[in-house]
Amino acid sequence: MSIAHITDAHDDTSDVDDTELQGRAALEAWVERIAALTRPESIVWCDGSRSESDRLTKQLVADGKLIRLNPEWRPNSFLARSDPDDVARVESRTFISTTLEEDAGPTNNWVAPDEIRTELDVVFAGSMRGRTMYVVPFSMGPLGGRLSQLGVQITDSEYAVLSMGIMTRMGARVLDLIDAGTPWVATVHSVGAPLEPGEQDVPWPCNPTKYIVQFPETREVWSYGSGYGGNALLAKKCFALRIASAMGREEGWLAEHMLLIKLTDPRGRSYHIAAAFPSACGKTNLAMLRPSIPGWTVETIGDDIAWLRPGDDGRLWAVNPEAGFFGVAPGTGESTNATAVETLWGNTIFTNVALRDDGDVWWEGLTDTPPAHLVDWRGEDWTPDSGRTAAHPNSRFTVAAAQCPQIADDWEAPDGVPIDAIIFGGRRATNVPLVVEATDWRHGVYIGATISSEKTAAAEGTIGELRRDPFAMLPFCGYNMADHWAHWLSIGDTLRFDRAPRMFQVNWFRKGADGEFLWPGFAENARVLGWIAARVAGEARAEESPIGRLPLVEDLDLDGLDLTEETLEQLFAVDVDSWREEADLTEEFFSSFGSRLPAALSTELAALRYRLALADS
Ligand SMILES: Nc1nc2c(ncn2[C@@H]2O[C@H](COP(=O)(O)OP(=O)(O)OP(=O)(O)O)[C@@H](O)[C@H]2O)c(=O)[nH]1
Ligand SMILES: O=C([O-])CC(=O)C(=O)O
Numbered sequence: 111m112s113i114a115h116i117t118d119a120h121d122d123t124s125d126v127d128d129t130e131l132q133g134r135a136a137l138e139a140w141v142e143r144i145a146a147l148t149r150p151e152s153i154v155w156c157d158g159s160r161s162e163s164d165r166l167t168k169q170l171v172a173d174g175k176l177i178r179l180n181p182e183w184r185p186n187s188f189l190a191r192s193d194p195d196d197v198a199r200v201e202s203r204t205f206i207s208t209t210l211e212e213d214a215g216p217t218n219n220w221v222a223p224d225e226i227r228t229e230l231d232v233v234f235a236g237s238m239r240g241r242t243m244y245v246v247p248f249s250m251g252p253l254g255g256r257l258s259q260l261g262v263q264i265t266d267s268e269y270a271v272l273s274m275g276i277m278t279r280m281g282a283r284v285l286d287l288i289d290a291g292t293p294w295v296a297t298v299h300s301v302g303a304p305l306e307p308g309e310q311d312v313p314w315p316c317n318p319t320k321y322i323v324q325f326p327e328t329r330e331v332w333s334y335g336s337g338y339g340g341n342a343l344l345a346k347k348c349f350a351l352r353i354a355s356a357m358g359r360e361e362g363w364l365a366e367h368m369l370l371i372k373l374t375d376p377r378g379r380s381y382h383i384a385a386a387f388p389s390a391c392g393k394t395n396l397a398m399l400r401p402s403i404p405g406w407t408v409e410t411i412g413d414d415i416a417w418l419r420p421g422d423d424g425r426l427w428a429v430n431p432e433a434g435f436f437g438v439a440p441g442t443g444e445s446t447n448a449t450a451v452e453t454l455w456g457n458t459i460f461t462n463v464a465l466r467d468d469g470d471v472w473w474e475g476l477t478d479t480p481p482a483h484l485v486d487w488r489g490e491d492w493t494p495d496s497g498r499t500a501a502h503p504n505s506r507f508t509v510a511a512a513q514c515p516q517i518a519d520d521w522e523a524p525d526g527v528p529i530d531a532i533i534f535g536g537r538r539a540t541n542v543p544l545v546v547e548a549t550d551w552r553h554g555v556y557i558g559a560t561i562s563s564e565k566t567a568a569a570e571g572t573i574g575e576l577r578r579d580p581f582a583m584l585p586f587c588g589y590n591m592a593d594h595w596a597h598w599l600s601i602g603d604t605l606r607f608d609r610a611p612r613m614f615q616v617n618w619f620r621k622g623a624d625g626e627f628l629w630p631g632f633a634e635n636a637r638v639l640g641w642i643a644a645r646v647a648g649e650a651r652a653e654e655s656p657i658g659r660l661p662l663v664e665d666l667d668l669d670g671l672d673l674t675e676e677t678l679e680q681l682f683a684v685d686v687d688s689w690r691e692e693a694d695l696t697e698e699f700f701s702s703f704g705s706r707l708p709a710a711l712s713t714e715l716a717a718l719r720y721r722l723a724l725a726d727s
């Protein structure tokens with residue numbers, strides 16, 4: 111490993127005043143200050159090189175923290191088994207710390223900055239004792255790109271360093287930009303498990319007490335106690351969504367929980383589409399779709415996060431700030447997401463999947479029939495009749511986006527790609543049709559603001575329970591959600607009306623009376639994308655309904671699908687009574703934002719009720 115320098119972390123530098131420093135000097139002063147607080151044994155500046163990651167993986171394998179998979183099946187790939195109590199984001203311990211509580215809003219856990227800083231000072235004091243502290247400089251978005259931002263993560267987790275190396279553009283080149291004066295976001299992470307001299311480490315150090323604290327006003331993240339992705343890879347949800355959304359609000363752009371794709375129709379016309387679905391609701395799958403309908407292609411740009419900015423041309427431009435995928439393993443297989451399966455051929459870190467006897471990995475849904483014997487995600491023997499899943503439901507893969515066989519040629523375009531359509535979705539067993547188009551931008555913002563979805567395994571809590579998840583940003587918006595809606599409305603005002611993206615709502619998860627999904631989903635979702643593209647091109651009709659514009663069934667390409675009339679009807683049914691109840695719930699939800707709620711959204715709600723009343727008469 112090339113180590114830029116190792117400093118003696120025990121110098122007392124806490125009285126350094128670094129507020130006047132710029133560039134590298136400011137970075138170094140900050141690193142010294144964190145080291146003085148956390149007291150690591152040594153400091154390593156990461157350069158992002160292959161030799162660095164090779165050295166780290168070797169070290170982790172030797173320490174029993176990673177299992178090297180059989181290189182014959184999966185070269186340069188590893189399995190990590192987390193602590194069984196550190197398997198998902200912990201929303202109850204995730205805080206937005208702003209001076210005023212209203213600036214965090216009713217959907218965030220707010221905590222006062224001075225109060226939490228005092229607490230963090232206590233928990234971080236000595237938290238890295240006996241460990242190495244890594245300094246990880248990274249760029250979100252292509253280095254030097256117009257929509258890109260820099261950050262630095264300090265961490266005492268080698269797993270986090272390796273994962274950040276995959277998920278971001280990490281390393282020495284970022285330091286050059288910092289030297290040149292480019293601003294950067296400071297993020298600090300500790301697993302919160304200091305080692306006493308001679309103490310044996312555990313495979314997955316973490317702490318039962320966790321803090322994931324965002325300070326949007328000073329653009330900082332402090333994360334303690336967890337090694338899990340969303341809590342520990344601070345570039346991702348903490349920075350690229352929570353901090354970046356607040357930055358975007360000040361600077362006139364948007365940080366959203368969205369996948370990005372380039373869709374090409376049989377005539378060779380391309381459309382760029384952004385889609386927001388809550389965690390574990392199909393972003394990665396849609397991002398890597400292989401259309402079932404002939405002549406169409408989907409290319410992947412991003413699978414989780416998009417940064418969007420109005421261009422001088424009146425269009426909305428978007429970039430994927432990440433460089434890798436942190437995807438849900440279960441349900442990813444040849445028949446559902448062959449692209450992901452191919453992407454995972456090597457150079458992948460798997461977390462909490464099962465280990466096969468031949469040294470490869472397995473999870474529910476990878477193949478139809480499980481192997482006769484596995485070691486499950488907890489490290490215990492497993493057979494198909496064990497009565498439990500072999501992989502954790504939120505088990506994940508971490509892999510470079512460049513390895514995706516259908517990555518788009520423009521995925522790293524420094525100015526991003528122009529967006530033609532925005533899709534909102536969620537997991538709804540009832541009510542929400544397969545696809546509906548918003549009548550205009552304002553209605554689209556209303557749809558985004560009222561998204562609700564059944565809970566999944568991506569966060570702690572009760573799976574299946576319905577919760578509001580506006581813009582799929584409930585756990586990720588770094589400021590008052592009502593201000594986020596207002597920001598969307600004002601972004602709409604800056605776009606040229608004929609060039610603004612069209613907005614849609616989709617639902618792959620509607621169920622019939624038998625409890626089965628009505629829509630086959632996955633590759634067949636291309637049929638819905640086909641209709642969306644045709645709407646953008648002005649080539650498909652739509653039927654007005656109280657909740658928006660529905661396709662005429664004859665305009666949907668359903669060739670080769672085995673759907674009964676009745677199923678189709680159920681897929682598109684708009685039940686006025688249930689929508690009245692949705693409207694009542696929306697009113698209640700909106701009222702929790704008090705006077706911060708944009709008037710335009712109350713108007714949209716009133717208009718929906720009016721249309722429902724008309725439909726009923
Ligand atoms: N029935 C059905 N299930 C789907 C569809 N698309 C995805 N899923 C399942 O939904 C789960 C989550 O899918 P992902 O694509 O990983 O979801 P995600 O939104 O990327 O999740 P995060 O990475 O947590 O943000 C997987 O088990 C998929 O198999 C679909 O069209 N229909
Ligand atoms: O952030 C994570 O831990 C995983 C993820 O993508 C999500 O939960 O949306």
Ligand SMILES: [Mn+2]
Pocket residue numbers: 390393394413414436437438
């Ligand atoms: Mn995903």
